[in-house]
Amino acid sequence: MGMFxxxxxxxxxxxxxxxxxxxxxxxxxxxxxxxxxxxxxxVASRQGVEGFVEPRTAVSDVTLLLVAHDGEWTxxxxxxxxxxxxxxxxHRVPSYDAAVVGVPQRMRDYNARxxxxxx
Numbered sequence: 001m002g003m004f005x006x007x008x009x010x011x012x013x014x015x016x017x018x019x020x021x022x023x024x025x026x027x028x029x030x031x032x033x034x035x036x037x038x039x040x041x042x043v044a045s046r047q048g049v050e051g052f053v054e055p056r057t058a059v060s061d062v063t064l065l066l067v068a069h070d071g072e073w074t075x076x077x078x079x080x081x082x083x084x085x086x087x088x089x090x091h092r093v094p095s096y097d098a099a100v101v102g103v104p105q106r107m108r109d110y111n112a113r114x115x116x117x118x119x
Contacts, residue, residue: 030061031077036087042066042074043091051088051095052103053081064088065098071110 043049048069056062060077064084067073078084081097088095 031079035076035078038074039064039066039076039078039087040091042068043093046072049093050104051084051093052098052101053078053084053088053095054098055081064095065103066093067104067107069106071104071106071108071113073107073110 043066046066046068049066052065052067054060054063054065054075062078062081062084063075064078064087065073065075078087085095087093
């Protein structure tokens with residue numbers, strides 16, 4: 001074995017995982033019934049809720065961010081972008097693509113208030 005052999009590429013290239021639930025070495029948890037129940041409970045117990053559909057990334061699946069009128073928020077995984085918009089329509093919640101419109105300022109203000117309170 002030569003001095004620099006360990007640094008040479010082996011010529012073998014790894015293929016991406018064929019399983020859609022895996023991205024590299026990170027396993028992405030799929031949404032489940034508990035996620036749906038949490039979203040339904042949040043919509044039912046808050047006023048002025050809006051939905052922001054966040055696309056799949058390298059570390060998380062599609063998520064639905066719900067933001068109430070006071071900035072309180074919750075985020076859960078959902079099966080698909082279409083499912084998220086359908087959920088919002090069923091619950092009469094306006095929904096937006098977060099990649100296009102971003103997240104509302106009231107959510108950032110809510111986070112800043114919580115941080116200042118030490119929560």
